[in-house]
Amino acid sequence: MNMLRRTALILPPYLWLLMLFLVPFLIVFKISLSDIELAIPPYTPTYDPEKGIWDLLSQLDFENFIFLSEDSLYFKAYLSSLKIAIISTFLTLLVGFPIAWAMARAADHWRPTLMMLVILPFWTSFLIRVYAWKGILSQEGYLNQMLMNIGLISDPLVILNTNIAVYIGIVYTYLPFMVLPIYATLEKLDESLNEAAVDLGCTRTSAFWLVTLPLSKPGVIAGCFLVFIPALGEFVIPELLGGSNTLMIGKVLYQEFFSNRDWPVASAVAVILLLILIIPIILFQKNQEKQEAGQ
Amino acid sequence: MTSTDAAAVPADFAPWENADEKPLIEFQNVTKRFGDFTAIDNLNLQIYEREFFALLGPSGCGKTTLMRMLAGFETPTEGTILLGGQDMAPIPPNKRATNMMFQSYALFPHLSVADNIAFGLKRDGIPKADIDARVDEMIRLVQLGQFAKRKPHQISGGQRQRVALARSLAKAPKLLLLDEPLGALDKKLRQETQFELMDIQEKTGTTFVIVTHDQEEAMTVASRVAVMDHGKLIQVDTPAGIYENPNSTYVADFIGDVNILEGHAAKSDAGCQITWAEGQPAINSNCGTDLSGKVHFAIRPEKITVSADKPTDKPNVLQGKVHDIAYLGNISTYHVRLSNGQIIKAQSANNRRLSRRSFTWEDDVYLSFTDTAGVVLAE
Ligand SMILES: Nc1ncnc2c1ncn2[C@@H]1O[C@H](COP(=O)(O)OP(=O)(O)OP(=O)(O)O)[C@@H](O)[C@H]1O
Ligand SMILES: [Mg+2]
Numbered sequence: 001m002n003m004l005r006r007t008a009l010i011l012p013p014y015l016w017l018l019m020l021f022l023v024p025f026l027i028v029f030k031i032s033l034s035d036i037e038l039a040i041p042p043y044t045p046t047y048d049p050e051k052g053i054w055d056l057l058s059q060l061d062f063e064n065f066i067f068l069s070e071d072s073l074y075f076k077a078y079l080s081s082l083k084i085a086i087i088s089t090f091l092t093l094l095v096g097f098p099i100a101w102a103m104a105r106a107a108d109h110w111r112p113t114l115m116m117l118v119i120l121p122f123w124t125s126f127l128i129r130v131y132a133w134k135g136i137l138s139q140e141g142y143l144n145q146m147l148m149n150i151g152l153i154s155d156p157l158v159i160l161n162t163n164i165a166v167y168i169g170i171v172y173t174y175l176p177f178m179v180l181p182i183y184a185t186l187e188k189l190d191e192s193l194n195e196a197a198v199d200l201g202c203t204r205t206s207a208f209w210l211v212t213l214p215l216s217k218p219g220v221i222a223g224c225f226l227v228f229i230p231a232l233g234e235f236v237i238p239e240l241l242g243g244s245n246t247l248m249i250g251k252v253l254y255q256e257f258f259s260n261r262d263w264p265v266a267s268a269v270a271v272i273l274l275l276i277l278i279i280p281i282i283l284f285q286k287n288q289e290k291q292e293a294g295q
Numbered sequence: 296m297t298s299t300d301a302a303a304v305p306a307d308f309a310p311w312e313n314a315d316e317k318p319l320i321e322f323q324n325v326t327k328r329f330g331d332f333t334a335i336d337n338l339n340l341q342i343y344e345r346e347f348f349a350l351l352g353p354s355g356c357g358k359t360t361l362m363r364m365l366a367g368f369e370t371p372t373e374g375t376i377l378l379g380g381q382d383m384a385p386i387p388p389n390k391r392a393t394n395m396m397f398q399s400y401a402l403f404p405h406l407s408v409a410d411n412i413a414f415g416l417k418r419d420g421i422p423k424a425d426i427d428a429r430v431d432e433m434i435r436l437v438q439l440g441q442f443a444k445r446k447p448h449q450i451s452g453g454q455r456q457r458v459a460l461a462r463s464l465a466k467a468p469k470l471l472l473l474d475e476p477l478g479a480l481d482k483k484l485r486q487e488t489q490f491e492l493m494d495i496q497e498k499t500g501t502t503f504v505i506v507t508h509d510q511e512e513a514m515t516v517a518s519r520v521a522v523m524d525h526g527k528l529i530q531v532d533t534p535a536g537i538y539e540n541p542n543s544t545y546v547a548d549f550i551g552d553v554n555i556l557e558g559h560a561a562k563s564d565a566g567c568q569i570t571w572a573e574g575q576p577a578i579n580s581n582c583g584t585d586l587s588g589k590v591h592f593a594i595r596p597e598k599i600t601v602s603a604d605k606p607t608d609k610p611n612v613l614q615g616k617v618h619d620i621a622y623l624g625n626i627s628t629y630h631v632r633l634s635n636g637q638i639i640k641a642q643s644a645n646n647r648r649l650s651r652r653s654f655t656w657e658d659d660v661y662l663s664f665t666d667t668a669g670v671v672l673a674e
Contacts, residue, residue, distance in 0.1 A: 195368055196401035198388045200415030200466070210414075214405045 025274070032267035033060035043263050064268035073252070074269065078276065080247040084163065084238075085231040088170035092227045093220065095171055096178030100219075101212075103179070104186035115183075118176050130169055130240050137165050137241070161243035169237035174230065178223035185219030186212070218291040225284035233273055249273055308518060309533075310343035317380065319344040319470065319502050320365065325374035327360055327526075334360045336526035337374070347496055347503045349513035351549070352523030358506040359398070361523075362472045365504065366395045378470070389418075394468040398475045398506075400459040402447040408458050409434065409443040415466045433461040436495065453484050464495065473505040477512065485509075489516050510550050514538065522546050538595075544672050547593040552628075554599075554639050560590045560671060569671065572635045579610040582671040594669030599641035601629050602661050603653055609663035615639065617658045629654075631662055 037044040045059040068074045103114045121129060136142045137160040144156040159165050189212065197207035235250030242248070249269065256266035310316040318341035327335035334357045342348045350358045363369040364376060367388030376383045383391065394415070402411050412433050416426045434443055437457035442450050447458065456476065463471055476492075477485045493516055496503055507513050513520045514534040521531040522545075530537060530546045541547035544555050558571030558578070566581030569592050578592055606612060618638060619630040622645075629641045641662055647653075654660055 190399065190401065192397050192399055192401040193403060195366075195388070196395075196397055196403070197414070199366055199368075199393075199395050200462070201389050201418030203389060206418070211403060215403075217405075 028267045028270055030060070031263050032064055032265075032271050033062065034264045034267075035059075035063065036262050036264050041263065042261050064264045065272075067265060068268055068272065074249075077247050077249045077252045078272070081232050081234075081249040082276075084166060084170075084246075084248060085228050085234075088167045088174075088231055089224050089228040091167055092171045092174055092178045093224060096175055096223060097182055097216075097220070099175075100179045100182035100186055103183050104189070111187075118179050122176065126173065127236065130173065130236055133165070133169055133172065133241060134160060137168065160241060161246075163242065163246055165241035165243075166238050166246055166248075169241045170227075170231050170234065173237065174227040177226035177230075181222040181226065182216055182219040185216045189215055218287060221287045222284065222291075225280055225287070229277055229280055229284070232277060308345070310346070311341065311519065316343060318342060318377075319346075319379060320504075321375075321377040321380075323375045323377065325364070325371045325376060327357070327364060327369060328372045334526050335364070335371070338526070338528055340521065340528060340531065342502065342504060344502055345496075345500055347493065347505070347516055347518045349517035349520045350504065350506045350523060351508075351510055351513045351520055353549075354508070356523045357526040358523060359474055360526075362395065362474050362504065362506060365470065366393055366472055367391050392469040393472060394463040394466055394470075395472040396459050396463040396474065396476050398478065400447075400455050402455060402458055402462070404447050407444050407446055408439060408450065411447065411458055412462045412465050414462065419466070429465060433465050436464070437461045437491075453480055453488075456480060456488070460492075460495075464499065464501070467499065468501060470502045470504065473503060475506050475508060478508065485512070486515075492516060514550075520550075522549055540670060541593065541672070544591045544593060547670070547672065552596050552640060552642075554594050554596065556592045556594075556637070558590060558592060559588060566666060567671070572633075572637060574635055575613065575633060575637075576611070578669070579666045580669055580671055581666055591672045592669050593672055594664060596628055596640040596642040597626075598668035599639065599662050599664045601631070601641045601643055601654070602663065603658070605661050606663045610666045611664050611668075613639065613662040615660060615662060617654055617656055617660055620656065629660070631660060 031043055034043040034045060036042060045056050047053070047056055099118070103111060103118075106114055134141070138144075139156040139158065139160070141160070143159070144153075147153045148156065159168070193211050193215070194204075194207050197211045198204065202210060233250050233253075234248060235254055238246045238248040238251050239254070242251075253266055253269050253273070256262050256269060260266075320340070320342040322338050322340040325335055325338045326333065336357075338361075350361060352358055360369060364371055365378075365383075367383065367386065370384060378392070403414065406414065409430050413426050413430045416429055421429075434440060437460060439450075439454060439457055439461070442454060447455055450458070460473075460476065463473075473492075477488050480488060489512060492503070492505075495501075503516075505513075505516065514537075517534055519531060520534055520537050522529045522537065524545060530542045532540070537546060537550055541550065547553045548555065556569075556571045556578070558569040560567045560569050560582055562568075563579070566579065569578040569580060569590060571578060571592065580592065582590075600606070600609070605614075613631075613633055615631040615633040617629055618632040621628040621630070624645070626642050626644050629643070631639050631641060633639060639662055
C-alpha cells in the first residue's frame with residue numbers, strides 16, 4: 001500500500017521528465033546520427049516497420065559529430081557563446097545584487113511592490129521587449145537622442161548590432177532570475193548578524209564583505225546558473241540585437257535548421273550544447289542540495 | 296571564593312555607596328523615542344566597574360533598548376550616556392569597548408565555532424598566534440573543546456549560547472552586554488551557566504549588564520538589580536535590598552511572592568499601627584519613614600508563620616481557615632482565608648513528611664509575624 005502510494009507520488013514527475021525531456025532528447029539524438037536527405041522529414045533513415053528497428057539502428061553513425069569537430073566555425077561559436085554567457089552572467093550579477101540587496105533592506109510594506117516591479121516585465125511578451133530595445137539602442141534611438149540632447153556625445157554611439165547590445169539584452173531579460181534567488185537569501189538574513197559583526201569591530205562595509213556576502217553565496221550561485229544556462233543557448237537576443245559578427249551557438253543552430261535545412265547537423269549541435277549544459281546544471285543542483293542541507 | 300558564597304562579588308563590594316567612586320557607565324537624563332512612543336523615559340543610572348548589573352522588567356519596558364544604546368545601535372533622543380566619563384554619542388558601535396551577546400546569539404552560520412570566536416579578534420589586527428591562543432583559552436573556558444570545528448547549526452542550543460558568550464568575551468571588553476542570554480536553556484543548564492557567568496566575571500573582572508525576564512536569575516547573579524517599567528527605573532538596589540525593602544508595591548509584587556494589604560497608618564508607641572480591615576486586628580509595624588494616611592503593607596509569605604495554636608509572643612496574629620495548600624516539595628504555600636474574606640499566603644518549610652503535616656484544608660490556623668517582617672509602602 002505504502003509502496004503503491006510512493007510510486008503514485010513520484011510517477012507524475014518522472015513521467016513528465018520522460019515525455020518532455022528524455023523522449024525529445026532521444027528523437028533529436030537519433031536525428032543527429034542520421035544523414036541529410038532532400039525529403040520530408042529531411043533526413044534518413046526513418047523508421048520503416050517492415051525493415052524493423054535493427055535496420056534503422058545500423059544506418060546511424062557519428063558522421064555529423066565528426067563534421068562538427070572538423071569545421072572550426074562550430075568550435076568558435078561554442079567558445080563565443082560561453083564567453084558571452086559568462087560575461088553577461090557576471091554583468092547581471094553586478095546589476096542584480098544591489099537591486100536584491102536594496103529590496104531586502106527596504107521597509108516591509110514596500111517589499112511586495114518591489115517584488116512586483118521585478119516580475120512585472122514577464123507580463124509582456126519577451127519578443128516585444130527585445131524588439132523595444134532596438135528602438136532604444138539604434139543610432140536614431142532614444143538612448144542616443146538623449147545623450148546627444150544633454151550634450152554628452154556629439155555623434156551617435158553604435159550599440160545596436162554589437163556584442164554590447166547582446167549583453168544589455170541578456171542582462172535586461174534575465175535580471176529577475178538573478179535578483180529573485182539573491183533576494184530570497186538576503187531577505188532571510190538576520191539583521192542582528194550584521195549588528196554582531198559591527199559590535200565585534202567591523203565597519204558596515206567590512207561587515208558586508210565578511211557576513212552578508214558569504215551568506216548570500218547560495219543565492220548568488222543559483223542566480224548565476226539561472227542566467228548562465230539559458231544565456232548560453234540564447235537565440236532571440238543575439239539575432240535581434242547582435243550584429244553579423246556576433247557568433248552564438250543558438251544562431252548557428254537556427255541557421256542549420258532553417259537556412260540550411262540540415263537537421264542532422266543542427267541536431268548534433270543541439271546535443272553537444274546540451275552536453276555542455278549538463279555540467280552547470282549538475283553543479284546548480286548540487287548547490288541547491290547543499291543550501292537545503294544547510295538550513 | 297568560599298563555597299557557601301554564591302555571589303560572584305565579595306560581600307563588601309558596593310562601589311555605589313561610595314561617593315568618590317567614578318561610575319563606568321552613566322546615563323544622564325536619557326530619553327529614547329520611537330516616533331511618538333517613549334521607550335526610555337528620562338533615565339538616570341550609574342553602573343560601576345566590575346558590577347554584575349541586572350535589568351529586570353516586564354516585556355516591552357525598554358530593557359533591550361537600553362542595551363542597544365550602550366552598544367551603540369540606538370542613539371538617545373535626549374540626554375547623554377557616558378562610558379568611563381566619555382560621551383558615547385559620537386562613537387560608532389565598532390569603536391566601543393563594549394561587546395554584546397545577542398538574545399538570538401547571532402552566530403555567523405558560515406563560520407566554525409572557533410572562527411566565530413576569533414571574528415572580533417581578527418578585526419583588531421592581532422598576530423595570528425595570539426588570536427589562536429586567545430580562541431583556545433575561550434573555548435576551554437566555555438568547555439567547547441570538541442566542537443571547535445563545527446558550524447553553529449551542528450551544535451545544540453545550549454552550546455550555541457556558550458559560543459555566543461565566548462565570542463562576546465574574546466575581546467575582553469570593558470563592558471559586556473547580555474540580552475536574555477539564558478532564556479532558551481532548561482532550568483538546570485541555566486543555573487549551571489549562571490554560576491559559570493559569575494565565575495567568568497570573577498576571573499575577568501569585566502562589567503556585566505544582563506537583561507533577564509527571570510527574577511530568580513537576577514537575584515542569583517547580580518550585584519545590583521534594576522527593576523524597570525515603562526521606560527523608567529522603579530528601583531535600583533542589591534538583590535537583598537530589592538527583596539527585603541521594595542520601594543513600591545510594583546517592585547514588591549514583581550519580585551517574588553507577596554501579600555499586599557491596603558490600610559491606614561497611624562503613629563504608635565512602638566512604631567506605627569495599620570488599620571486595614573473591619574474586624575481584623577491592626578498591624579503593628581515599624582514604618583521606616585514618616586508614613587501616614589493611606590498605605591500598603593507588603594509582607595512575604597515566608598515571613599508569616601502558620602500555627603494551630605495561638606502564639607503569644609508575636610506582635611501580629613491573625614486568625615483564619617486553610618483555604619488551599621500548594622505543595623512545592625521543599626516548601627508549602629498555605630492560602631489562608633481570614634474572616635473578612637481576605638486570602639493571605641504563608642509559607643513554611645516541609646520539614647516533616649507530607650502525611651504528618653499539622654494542618655489540612657479547612658483547619659483553623661493562626662498566622663503570626665513580627666513587627667519588622669513586612670514593609671509599609673506609600674503606593
Ligand atoms: N525600532 C523600534 N521602533 C519602534 N518601537 C520600538 C523599536 N524598538 C523597540 N520599540 C518599542 O520600545 C519598547 C521597548 O522595547 P524593548 O525591545 O526595549 O523591550 P524589552 O524590555 O527588551 O522587552 P522584552 O522583554 O519583550 O524583550 C517596546 O514597546 C517596543 O515596541
Ligand atoms: Mg528585549
